[in-house]
Amino acid sequence: MSEKMSSCSTSLAPARSLSSVCSPPLTSSVTQMFIMLDSAAEQLMVHKDFQVAFDTCDRGLESLANMDQEDSRCGEFKAAFCILGIQALAELNQWHGVLSWVLQQYEHLEKIPAKIMQMCVLLYSKVGEPAAMQEAARVWLHCPSNSRATGFGTVAELYLLHVLVPLGLRDEALELIGGEVGSIAFTEDQRQMALDVVEEQEQENLESPPNLRISPDSDTAAHPVSTKGAVIHRLEAMLRFFYRKLLLTGSGSFSLRRVFLAAVLLYMLFLRLDPALPSSFMWISKLLQLLKQMWRTMFAPYHQALAQSKEL
Template identity: 75%
Template sequence: MSSCSTGRAPARSPPLSSTVTQMLNMLDTAAEQMMVHKDFQAAFDTCDRGLESLTCSMEPEDTRCGEFKAAFCILGIQALAELNRWHGVLSWVLQQYEHQEKIPAKIMQMCVLLYSKVGEPALMQEAAGVWLRCPSNSGASGFGTVAELHLLHVLVPLGHAEEARDLIAGEVGCAAFTEDQRQTALDVVEEKERQSREAPLNPGGSPNSEITAHPVPTQGTVIHKLGAILKFLYRKFLRSGSGSFPLRRVFLAAVLLYMLFVRMDPALPSAFMWISKLLELLKQMWSDMFAPYYQILTQSL
């Protein structure tokens, strides 16, 4: 007697296209050139070629096209920073996206952090302001983080108190912050103004003029966060079965970890804001860029 259960194998997902495979291989090559060979110029050139190939071979409407473009830009930004060509980062990113308001939130966050790190926050003032005022960006998942970074790393350090207040109280602040966050942001602006007024009066920095700073997390806290990320990667291995997890994803994740913990000193107080924000970027990029392909591969096994 026939049975409804024929033992037929489950439907397999379609294989990755040759274009997707090519893009993944180019990302692997760029990561290897940066991490292993320390050839930052070659890594940047590979990213540049990858972006050109992407334009020719994939439709802009394809969500994978945007994911690959963001991945190449992330590695390219790091390569330019390593080459001490950070001043050309924003113009290079604009070549890929044409308009400031079209830059993805995670790329805008990296640019703000980079120019803040090198002491040139003014170079991001216009670009970040235009991006935040674009109505289509207000619903982006990273909108609030861009607003926060623009406030803390651009407007406040430059002493633009009025513009900072307008951002907090205006449409951008309402979309980006809760009521408590807006009040905290206003307190930060006022504290910065108070420091600016008192600095000329006490150039020697007497004990009476010390301002209580927020405690800086120790390096152990940062290492704990790194351990959490490594545990996350380990769980991915366990879920995927023996050897099926795509190694290129681990390698790219290692590149990002390398950027965070090898190229920066996490013990420096000035570096912690960078590290905490880039840790958030790492988690977001893993979810946005790698999870879809991981699911395709695991379903096809």
């Protein structure tokens, strides 16, 4: 489960540096919170004792209930303990209880910080249960007070790409992009790209033979390879979209080439593709073809000009 949450490990940095940004004087209770937070981070990252790390987070959250809730540091401590607790539960393969545990701390979905919502969406997507976050993310995004929160746009983007698109909820995805949430979360360019991604996924669904589609209730759907295959299809559609944009704009579009390369690198980092897996062969072949086509588009004119100059 360590791979599933590796992308969130950088979130420990704010937790361990809270003392450098808190201007009010430290009280004994605040000092104790720092000690518990540091201990939980050490157990999680250094000793890999995930149960002890989670238990420490739980005790820290209980102690916070006895602190002065007017202290601005309470919110920071609660978020930091929850971030570490989520990672510990994921490492313990107890991801199914993450959302309910977070709700115990914040009581209402609308009060969950954006960073924690992002982690929950990514976690449930990685384990192949995006539907678990459908209602929670929808309620959070439609809360007016959250629209001003830092990270609101990222939550909307993750909800679209990792919940609505994988579940095939095209109408809801279009409503999100074109509605009030989309107008706040996305720029015009981002909204257009989101529409393209939704259309690509719809086309994929239409092109896929019905007998090859996997039922969500089947045993195969619960297998990690099937989960990875669904993500591969989405990323493949995005890569094709970027490649077509590259062709339309010509070989001089340096920004689009960087975006295409970034998409490929993010895929490799996100899934850590194992070339030895049989399920990877088709994807590697398609990726190689796309890269060859992009290479010819970008550099074929240069090589032709060079060959002509040599002949002269």
